[in-house]
Amino acid sequence: MTRTHKSVILAKRPKDNIIPGETFKLVSDNPTPSASDLKDGEVLFETNYLSIDPAMRGWLNDTRSYIPPVKIGEIMRSGAIGTVKASKSSKFPVGSYATATAGWTEYKILKDTELQRVVVPKGGRLTDGLSVLGMTGLTAYFGIIDVGKVKAGDFVVVSGAAGATGSVVGQIAKLKGATVLGIAGSSDKVRWLKEELGFDDALNYKDKDFAKKFRAATKHLIDVYFDNVGGEILDMALSRAKPHARFVMCGGISQYNTSNPQGPKNYLMIVSMRIRMEGFIVFDYAKEYPRALKDLAQWLSEGKIKRKETIIKGGLDQAENALRDLYNGVNTGKLLVEVKPAEEQLKASL
Ligand SMILES: NC(=O)c1ccc[n+]([C@@H]2O[C@H](COP(=O)([O-])OP(=O)(O)OC[C@H]3O[C@@H](n4cnc5c(N)ncnc54)[C@H](OP(=O)(O)O)[C@@H]3O)[C@@H](O)[C@H]2O)c1
Incomplete structure (x- = not known):
């Protein structure tokens, strides 16, 4: 048979x-x-x-x-x-x-x-x-290091922070000496980011006071915004960008399930704050995967990246x-x- x-x-x-x-x-x-x-x-x-x-x-x-x-x-x-x-x-x-x-x-x-x-x-x-040693870990690595050019002292905001990519982005940024704020969709995810992954701060975008809390948490303004979600959170991040901020455009999940995706309303901040907003696709870095995998594997085995x-x-x-x-x-x-x-x-x- x-x-x-x-x-x-x-x-x-x-x-x-x-x-x-x-x-x-x-x-x-x-x-x-x-x-x-x-x-x-x-x-x-x-x-x-x-x-x-x-x-x-x-x-x-x-x-x-x-x-x-x-x-x-x-x-x-x-x-x-x-x-x-x-x-x-x-x-x-x-x-x-x-x-x-x-x-x-x-x-x-x-x-x-x-x-x-x-x-x-x-x-x-x-x-x-x-995950960490696959596409999402590689995306996090090249996005925050090569596109975002994260460096010690930066204030980094990551949306989709409790997901596969975002959780690794925030941890790499911490390893590079940045201060990291994560945005995620539940109080459990916020707790995980702060208590287990070592994010400096995290906010639940579904909280009714989210906009107010976001303004307070970004009062020193953003050096690097790593965008996984687009939509209103991207607009909020634009409104809090430092001059010459780097916006890493990794994805826009809030707009994937609509036939009428919406662009940012605050786009004029790109001009006034001279923001560098750059999209990327992880496959562009295929030749450099061995470099990233070596670092990611080492960080994972040393417990510096959790997943x-x-x-x-x-x-x-x-x-x-x-x-x-x-x-x-x-x-x-x-x-x-x-x-x-x-x-x-x-x-x-x-
Ligand atoms: N450029 C590239 O080469 C590349 C490669 C891989 C992935 N990506 C992008 O990276 C992003 C993350 O991908 P992933 O694979 O790591 O997925 P993931 O973050 O593990 O999962 C998606 C998460 O997005 C959040 N989400 C869903 N709808 C949302 C909304 N309307 N607003 C805010 N957050 C929302 C959900 O968490 P909450 O509970 O927090 O809402 C969900 O857990 C995606 O945009 C993806 O397309 C890009």
Whole structure:
């Protein structure tokens, strides 16, 4: 009997929010490849964990961007960490772990050039390869260091601060000698940022007095604003920018689920305060990933960077709900979907 596996395809482009049961379709009867289907240099990848990222909403829009949109009927694009179950590659033997853009599928044949080896430092774990030692950690690193040019004495404000990227941004800024204010969406997240991650201050943007508290907390004005959310928080940050402030434009999650995104009202502050506002995409730094991974792995193993994961169990059936809930702030730290738990955690290899 042919073995089958599940995958999730894009069924209909959403106009605004993702609609579970309509935007995506679960396909349960894909024939599962076996070792005899592999060509030289290929592996059979079994997905353990999926990375759930805000950018995925943008990949559903049929517009010009840094990456082409997912096509209707195509497996939903996603980062993943998985196990090599069969191999015709000397680089990835059976049983090795790897990260890849495998998508929302339980199994996939991949070329070994599409896989990245997972390296776990002392104190690290397998899933760090999708967070601190993966795309979000790299985004935090290049965003705050190379784009934000953070330096000792800076006053740094980070939005989306309790998420995968923001939580690492704030900790790197602290390591570089900055004072850090984080903005997040719940009192528990605010507590985590201050008490466990060592942020100097943190505010809940859902508090009714948030605008007043933000003005008070930024009375000495902002040197670096790391923007993950856009919208009203970006406007507030613009109004509190120091002359020559650096605004690192990493993302704008508050505007991802609308067909009518709003730009900043306070944009004239860019002129009057001579702000440098710069967007970036982490892939631009691909050649420099080894430099960043070395630092991130060292900070992680020394306990200088702490991290949290929110892991949604229940397999691929839960992927669309997890993506919808990301925009409602379900996660503290990195949001992952567990497709199949890894058989064993990797031993430290650094
Ligand atoms: N430029 C790049 O190369 C690059 C690469 C990776 C990620 N990014 C961007 O980095 C940002 C963070 O991504 P991530 O993967 O680390 O996700 P994340 O921060 O772990 O998760 C998203 C968080 O955004 C917050 N949020 C949702 N709606 C919001 C709203 N309307 N206003 C304020 N906050 C809201 C939620 O937390 P709360 O409870 O705090 O609301 C949620 O937990 C995103 O904008 C993403 O697109 C950019």
